[in-house]
Amino acid sequence: MSGSSHTSMRSALHTFIALMAIGTATALGFVACSSNKIGELGAGSTQGTPGPQGAVDLKLSIPGGEHVSTVSYSLANPADTIKGTYNVTATTDLSFVIGSVPAGSGYALSLSATSDDGSVTCAFPAPGDALVGNISVLDGTTTDVSVNMQCTVNQGRDAGSLLLTAVESNCPIWNTIVASPENITVDGGSNVNTSGGVGTTAAYPGTANVPAEIVQGQSLVLVGSATAPNPGALTFSWTANGGTVSSASGTIDPNSTDAGTTNQTIFTCPTTGTGTYTITLTLGDGPLPTGGGCDTAFTTGTVTVTCQAPATCAFGTGCGDGGQICNLAGSCVPALFSVLTLNSIDGGVIDTHTTDLPISIQKYSTMGVPVGSPIPLPTAASGSQQPITIMGSDITEGDLTTSSNGQYLSTLGWGTSPGSTQSGLPVVARIDATGHVDTSTVATQAFQDQGAMDYRSAVSYDGNEFWISGTCEDDNDGNGCGIWYVPFGSTSATQLVSLPNSGVNPNIDVYARWLRIYNQQLFSGADQSPPYMFTIGSPGGPLPTMGPAGGINGGAGLPLTSLPGGFTNPAAAAVDGGPVPLPPSPYGFLMFDLVSPPGPDTIYIADDGINPDGQHSNGVAGTGASNTGSGGLSKWSYNEATGGWQQVWNITGGTFALDGGVFPGKPIGYRGLAGFATGSNVTLMATSGDIAGDPDSIMVVFVDNATSVAPPAPMAKVTSPASQVFRGVALTPQ
Numbered sequence: 056m057s058g059s060s061h062t063s064m065r066s067a068l069h070t071f072i073a074l075m076a077i078g079t080a081t082a083l084g085f086v087a088c089s090s091n092k093i094g095e096l097g098a099g100s101t102q103g104t105p106g107p108q109g110a111v112d113l114k115l116s117i118p119g120g121e122h123v124s125t126v127s128y129s130l131a132n133p134a135d136t137i138k139g140t141y142n143v144t145a146t147t148d149l150s151f152v153i154g155s156v157p158a159g160s161g162y163a164l165s166l167s168a169t170s171d172d173g174s175v176t177c178a179f180p181a182p183g184d185a186l187v188g189n190i191s192v193l194d195g196t197t198t199d200v201s202v203n204m205q206c207t208v209n210q211g212r213d214a215g216s217l218l219l220t221a222v223e224s225n226c227p228i229w230n231t232i233v234a235s236p237e238n239i240t241v242d243g244g245s246n247v248n249t250s251g252g253v254g255t256t257a258a259y260p261g262t263a264n265v266p267a268e269i270v271q272g273q274s275l276v277l278v279g280s281a282t283a284p285n286p287g288a289l290t291f292s293w294t295a296n297g298g299t300v301s302s303a304s305g306t307i308d309p310n311s312t313d314a315g316t317t318n319q320t321i322f323t324c325p326t327t328g329t330g331t332y333t334i335t336l337t338l339g340d341g342p343l344p345t346g347g348g349c350d351t352a353f354t355t356g357t358v359t360v361t362c363q364a365p366a367t368c369a370f371g372t373g374c375g376d377g378g379q380i381c382n383l384a385g386s387c388v389p390a391l392f393s394v395l396t397l398n399s400i401d402g403g404v405i406d407t408h409t410t411d412l413p414i415s416i417q418k419y420s421t422m423g424v425p426v427g428s429p430i431p432l433p434t435a436a437s438g439s440q441q442p443i444t445i446m447g448s449d450i451t452e453g454d455l456t457t458s459s460n461g462q463y464l465s466t467l468g469w470g471t472s473p474g475s476t477q478s479g480l481p482v483v484a485r486i487d488a489t490g491h492v493d494t495s496t497v498a499t500q501a502f503q504d505q506g507a508m509d510y511r512s513a514v515s516y517d518g519n520e521f522w523i524s525g526t527c528e529d530d531n532d533g534n535g536c537g538i539w540y541v542p543f544g545s546t547s548a549t550q551l552v553s554l555p556n557s558g559v560n561p562n563i564d565v566y567a568r569w570l571r572i573y574n575q576q577l578f579s580g581a582d583q584s585p586p587y588m589f590t591i592g593s594p595g596g597p598l599p600t601m602g603p604a605g606g607i608n609g610g611a612g613l614p615l616t617s618l619p620g621g622f623t624n625p626a627a628a629a630v631d632g633g634p635v636p637l638p639p640s641p642y643g644f645l646m647f648d649l650v651s652p653p654g655p656d657t658i659y660i661a662d663d664g665i666n667p668d669g670q671h672s673n674g675v676a677g678t679g680a681s682n683t684g685s686g687g688l689s690k691w692s693y694n695e696a697t698g699g700w701q702q703v704w705n706i707t708g709g710t711f712a713l714d715g716g717v718f719p720g721k722p723i724g725y726r727g728l729a730g731f732a733t734g735s736n737v738t739l740m741a742t743s744g745d746i747a748g749d750p751d752s753i754m755v756v757f758v759d760n761a762t763s764v765a766p767p768a769p770m771a772k773v774t775s776p777a778s779q780v781f782r783g784v785a786l787t788p789q
Contacts, residue, residue: 123143123169123170123177124142124143125140125142125168126141126166126168127139128140128164130162130163130164132161132162132163134157135156137153156192160192161189161190162190163187164179164190165178166179225284226283226349226350227281227283227349227354228283229280229353229354229355231278231279231280232277232280232358233277233278234277234322234360266358266360266361267358267359268363269361270365272324274321274324275322276321277293277319277322277358278318279291279317279319279336279356281316284340285340285341288340289316289339289340290338291304291307291337291338292336292339293305293335294334295322295333295334295335296333297362298325300320301321303320306319322360324360331359332359332361332362333358333359334358334359334360335355335357336355336357365385370382370383370462371731372731373732374387375387378738383789389421390420390738391426391786391789392419392421392784392786392787393417393464393785394419394783395414395416395454395466395781395782395783396415396429396780396781397413397779397780398412398413398415398778399412399447399777399778399779400412400473403777403778409446410446410447410474410476411444411447411473411474411476411477412447412473413431414431414432414443414444414453414484415432416429416430416432416486418787419754421738421740421756421771422756422770423754423756423771430490432466432468432484432494433492434472435472440495441482441494441495442472443468443470443482444471444473446469446476447780449477451511451568452511453468454466454511455783456513456570456571456785458518459515461788463486463488463515463518463788464785464788465485465486465514465521466483466484467481467482467484467511467512467523468482468484468510469482470482470494480499481523482496482497483496483497483498483543485515485518485543486788487788488788495543495544496542496544497541498541499547500539500547501523501539502525502535502536504527504535508536510523511526511568512568512569512570514577515543516575520540520541520542521543522551522598523541524538524568524569525537526554535550536554536566537551537554537567538551538567538570551591551602552567552613554566554567566581567580568581569641571645572598573646573655574596574655575594575595575596576592576595576596577598578590578591579591587618588617588622588639588658589615589616589617590615590618591614599613620693620700621700621702622700639660640662641660641661642663642725643661643728643729644658645729646658647761649737650735654693656692656693659730659737659759660688660689662687662725687706689703690702691703704764704765706757706766725742725743726783727782727784728740728784735760735762736758739756740756740757741754741755741756742781742782752779752780753774754773754781754784755769755772756771
């Protein structure tokens with residue numbers, strides 16, 4: 056939000072000029088001038104430095120011993136009137152401030168003062184003179200006025216006159232103060248995300264201050280924006296009545312091109328206790344001259360932050376009646392799913408588009424009802440923000456994930472505008488709970504050595520760093536494909552694993568598909584052949600951020616661990632001697648700890664149905680002549696006795712009723728999958744991700760029980776229009 060966008064049409068006469076615009080404060084000082092009647096009024100003919108308040112020698116005296124303590128003023132035109140009094144007992148120059156004057160013309164000024172004993176009266180205009188409306192106050196300017204006050208004793212004698220002179224002060228004005236739990240990049244004239252929501256607050260002069268909400272020990276960024284006559288001398292001072300402020304003077308952002316100047320610091324809640332704290336921003340713009348002053352309403356602003364106890368219910372945990380989850384504040388709210396949607400450029404059918412298409416995120420209830428408006432992702436560059444698109448006909452792209460802490464959605468795409476053909480660098484989009492989109496993260500080196508082919512998936516633990524997967528044109532070991540690490544807002548990435556990799560399966564090329572994080576451990580599905588699921592690192596973390604010593608070449612990389620059982624040996628996937636299931640083809644997947652002992656014991660997999668003959672379940676891009684229909688949604692359980700994973704059930708397509716219609720016997724391959732557990736029940740939302748038309752892209756909701764060995768029936772189904780297609784799905788941060 057640029058500083059100029061909140062400019063108020065108010066000016067100041069001899070003080071601050073314009074609220075939210077560069078202003079100069081001017082104070083009016085009375086100094087004595089000679090009189091040929093009874094002499095001089097005042098303590099001297101020049102401005103002096105005020106002494107201690109209330110000192111006798113600071114009172115203005117009229118010859119004869121009378122003292123003037125207050126001056127009354129009135130500034131009026133046909134539209135506005137400003138009146139007040141000023142105490143001059145602690146000054147030698149009668150300086151005072153008339154502030155917040157609406158811009159306008161035709162103002163008439165009148166002044167009056169009476170000595171403390173009532174024997175002398177001073178006035179402007181002088182008695183008998185007309186009141187003249189000849190003063191103009193312009194927005195963004197300072198108006199200086201000099202007048203003579205005629206002083207007379209009550210018997211009608213002239214007691215002298217007073218002359219007003221100007222004292223100029225540089226007075227800064229604060230525009231906004233924003234507290235946000237995310238790192239804020241100020242660039243290109245855009246200050247901060249002020250869209251509001253839990254955990255975020257923005258203050259503007261004259262507006263209500265809604266507290267930001269974070270928990271004990273957490274931090275948030277404070278950003279102040281101000282304007283000043285002399286920006287080079289502008290200073291910021293941050294104080295708080297509790298918690299800690301990282302830097303009292305903050306840091307000026309050198310990249311801001313805003314009309315104002317921005318400053319950032321960090322507030323941290325106490326690690327124990329709860330409460331609401333006030334953070335105060337105080338501005339300065341160089342030393343004030345003698346007799347000058349600035350209105351604290353414009354130089355001082357505040358925001359409040361509520362420090363809460365940690366939520367007892369973590370985000371995404373099922374609660375209530377089974378259709379609810381705990382939100383980021385720990386409250387039980389209706390669950391929402393976010394679905395990544397590709398949109399046709401010209402309104403045509405998606406499957407006719409072999410170009411990069413615009414992306415939007417649409418929220419849905421657990422019954423498949425749209426909630427709110429779609430969130431469009433950028434299609435053009437703006438400052439550090441990049442465009443992000445996805446190939447219309449590439450079904451391996453378009454994963455959507457929720458960060459482990461529940462605060463952000465993430466997706467990976469091409470850094471190019473719609474209409475291109477899989478060109479551009481890999482860009483990560485991060486979307487917060489308010490719908491604010493950030494696309495400043497660019498994995499410049501990733502997937503480029505042999506020519507990029509697919510940008511597939513991005514996952515994050517807390518929104519501050521990402522792990523991404525993709526493929527290249529060349530199948531040789533040691534190229535730039537596989538899994539990479541990139542920090543938020545960075546344009547430099549680090550390769551962790553090179554795929555295809557002979558160390559994974561020496562007999563076939565194995566590529567990483569969609570990634571997931573469970574218990575701070577990185578998991579991935581794989582293309583076509585064992586191992587169908589593998590992991591990097593150990594349970595409990597830390598998540599990898601660096602490749603092996605000496606770099607990655609010749610197929611080297613961090614060690615991968617295959618999930619045992621049916622993901623390595625399909626024959627081991629049979630349950631209790633039952634039939635051997637077809638090999639899985641995993642895209643989206645979820646891991647849960649539903650039964651004892653502790654640890655992941657259930658995996659749900661969105662299976663797009665690549666069969667042994669290499670054919671997708673919808674018959675697209677296969678090389679064989681048959682379609683066995685293996686694609687669908689499958690459930691796997693961990694067998695403690697054998698130490699491996701076994702398939703429990705598999706939904707392999709078939710006929711799904713939808714709004715009175717059917718998909719006539721066409722197998723359904725799934726790719727997107729999200730869900731949450733409420734006790735032993737699991738609510739799942741799956742997206743087919745098929746190219747529209749064969750069959751239409753669909754979204755289906757299921758509810759399964761941990762002990763069930765039969766696949767559940769769909770409880771809600773939504774089909775996309777021909778001009779759109781569903782891809783990934785994730786729990787919505789809220």
